Amino acid sequence: MRSALFVFLLVLIVSHSDAESGSLTIHYGYVTGVEVTTKESAMARNMLIGSLVGLAIDDSFSGALSGATAGFVLTSIIEGDKRIFAYTLTLPDGAIETVAVDRPDLNIGHCAALERDGKHVNLRPVSAVHCESKSVDSADHPAGEHRLSAAEKCSAARSVLNDGGEGVDVRAALREMRAYCD
Amino acid sequence: MKCERNVLWLIVVLAGLAACSTTLTSVDKDGGNVYALPPTVVDQMLKDAMSTEISTGTLRRGSTPYPSYLGEVTWGSLDKDTITASARPAKGRKLDGTIIDGYVFEVSRKGTAPATGEPTVKRIFAKLQNDAELTGAGVAFVEFTD
Numbered sequence: 001m002r003s004a005l006f007v008f009l010l011v012l013i014v015s016h017s018d019a020e021s022g023s024l025t026i027h028y029g030y031v032t033g034v035e036v037t038t039k040e041s042a043m044a045r046n047m048l049i050g051s052l053v054g055l056a057i058d059d060s061f062s063g064a065l066s067g068a069t070a071g072f073v074l075t076s077i078i079e080g081d082k083r084i085f086a087y088t089l090t091l092p093d094g095a096i097e098t099v100a101v102d103r104p105d106l107n108i109g110h111c112a113a114l115e116r117d118g119k120h121v122n123l124r125p126v127s128a129v130h131c132e133s134k135s136v137d138s139a140d141h142p143a144g145e146h147r148l149s150a151a152e153k154c155s156a157a158r159s160v161l162n163d164g165g166e167g168v169d170v171r172a173a174l175r176e177m178r179a180y181c182d
Numbered sequence: 183m184k185c186e187r188n189v190l191w192l193i194v195v196l197a198g199l200a201a202c203s204t205t206l207t208s209v210d211k212d213g214g215n216v217y218a219l220p221p222t223v224v225d226q227m228l229k230d231a232m233s234t235e236i237s238t239g240t241l242r243r244g245s246t247p248y249p250s251y252l253g254e255v256t257w258g259s260l261d262k263d264t265i266t267a268s269a270r271p272a273k274g275r276k277l278d279g280t281i282i283d284g285y286v287f288e289v290s291r292k293g294t295a296p297a298t299g300e301p302t303v304k305r306i307f308a309k310l311q312n313d314a315e316l317t318g319a320g321v322a323f324v325e326f327t328d
Contacts, residue, residue: 101318115263162318164219174223177316182313
C-alpha cells in the first residue's frame with residue numbers, strides 16, 4: 001500500500017514536470033541591474049547572484065537551483081566564459097528575476113521580455129509598453145499573442161538547430177531563429 | 183650604393199608590415215564560448231556570414247577537416263586580403279560539469295589589403311557571434327580538439 005502510494009506520488013511529480021517543461025512563459029520587466037562578470041570579483045558577486053534565485057541559465061537548471069548551488073554554478077561559468085551577463089529584471093508586480101545570458105546589448109532601464117520554457121531561456125529587448133502593464137498574463141499585453149507566437153517559433157528553431165539530424169532544413173531554421181529570437 | 187640598400191630595406195620592411203594578418207575568435211586567454219551545435223549548422227552559419235561580404239565568385243570551402251570558408255577582398259587593383267571563417271572543433275563544459283563537443287568560431291584575414299580586410303573580418307565575426315548567441319548553445323571553453 002505504501003509503495004503504491006509512493007508510485008502514485010512519483011507519477012504525479014513526473015507528470016507535473018512534463019507539463020511545466022512544455023509551457024512557455026513570458027515575463028516583462030525593466031533591467032535594473034547588469035552584472036559584468038570579471039574573474040577578480042567573481043567569487044564575491046556569485047554569492048549575491050546566487051542568492052537571487054530565479055536564475056535561469058540552462059535547460060537543465062532553470063528554476064531548479066538553490067541559491068548556493070546557483071552561486072557555485074555561476075562561478076564556473078564566469079571563470080570559463082567571459083561572455084556571460086547576469087541581468088536583474090524588476091517585473092511590474094515588484095518581483096525580481098535574475099537571468100544569465102550571452103547577449104551583452106541590454107542596459108539598465110531597458111524593458112525586456114524573459115521567455116522561458118523547459119528547454120530554453122531567451123531575453124530580448126522590447127518596447128517599454130510591455131513593462132508598464134500590470135497584467136501577468138502574456139496574452140493580455142499589447143501584441144501579446146504575437147509575442148507568444150514569436151517566442152514559440154524561436155524555441156522551435158533553436159531545438160531544430162541544437163538537435164540537427166538528417167533531413168533538417170538548416171537554412172530555414174537559421175532564418176527562423178534570426179527572425180524570432182533576436 | 184648605401185642609399186640604394188637603405189631604400190631596398192625600407193621596401194622590405196614596408197612590404198612585411200603590409201602583409202600582416204588578423205584573427206578574431208570567440209575564445210582568448212580568459213576563456214570564451216564553445217557552441218555545441220551540429221556541423222551542418224555551423225557550416226551554414228559560416229556560409230551565410232561569408233556570403234554577405236565575399237563575392238560568390240571567390241567564396242569557396244576551405245581544405246580543413248572542420249567547417250571553413252575562404253574568399254578574397256581587394257583594395258585597389260593590386261592589394262588583396264584572403265578572409266577565412268572557420269569553426270574549430272573544441273570541447274566545452276556545461277553548467278553541470280559535463281564535457282561536450284562543439285565549435286569555436288574564428289575569422290581571420292591575411293594579405294596586403296588591411297584597409298578592406300580589417301572591417302570585413304569584424305563584420306563577418308559580428309554576424310557569426312550574433313548567430314551563435316541566438317542559438318543559446320554556448321558552453322564554457324575547455325580546449326581545442328583539432
